[in-house]
Amino acid sequence: MSRKTVNPFAKILMLICGALLVCAGIFFAQETAERAHASFMLKNTLQEKEDYFNKILDLKGELLKSFVWDYSYWDEMLNFVKTGDKTWAKINLLTGMATYKSQAVWVLRPDRSVVYNFNNLEDPALQRPPIEGSALSSLLARDKFPHFFTVLPEGLMEVRGAPV
Numbered sequence: 001m002s003r004k005t006v007n008p009f010a011k012i013l014m015l016i017c018g019a020l021l022v023c024a025g026i027f028f029a030q031e032t033a034e035r036a037h038a039s040f041m042l043k044n045t046l047q048e049k050e051d052y053f054n055k056i057l058d059l060k061g062e063l064l065k066s067f068v069w070d071y072s073y074w075d076e077m078l079n080f081v082k083t084g085d086k087t088w089a090k091i092n093l094l095t096g097m098a099t100y101k102s103q104a105v106w107v108l109r110p111d112r113s114v115v116y117n118f119n120n121l122e123d124p125a126l127q128r129p130p131i132e133g134s135a136l137s138s139l140l141a142r143d144k145f146p147h148f149f150t151v152l153p154e155g156l157m158e159v160r161g162a163p164v
Contacts, residue, residue: 043109064160072162089116
């Protein structure tokens with residue numbers, strides 16, 4: 001019986017190829033695990049930053065939110081919408097703007113016409129709300145207490161609304 005012998009060079013070559021395949025597999029598995037970990041860390045970091053941003057936004061907007069809410073439930077405000085008494089508005093709304101550190105105020109009737117407006121930015125474009133017509137009606141149909149941002153020449157403006 002003849003025994004077939006394998007060339008020692010072929011044995012070494014097969015051993016090296018096997019070791020390379022095992023190393024490549026380990027490298028691929030490690031790379032996949034690292035990518036998954038990096039993706040998880042990135043998502044986690046982005047979520048933390050978004051949470052911090054939202055908390056800062058809430059803190060910065062708390063005065064404006066209080067201004068809108070406080071005046072929304074005030075019976076005298078309802079009377080003002082009916083009468084449009086400019087003296088009452090100057091005494092109460094301008095004081096409220098100073099107290100709550102806001103830059104503009106618009107009071108609208110149910111038909112969306114402006115009862116009163118004032119802005120301390122001296123911007124004639126702000127005599128009307130930054131959103132009007134069907135866009136305003138659509139917004140108010142979705143949310144009775146709208147909150148959004150708009151871009152003005154002076155910069156970004158936070159806008160809040162509430163029904164009276």
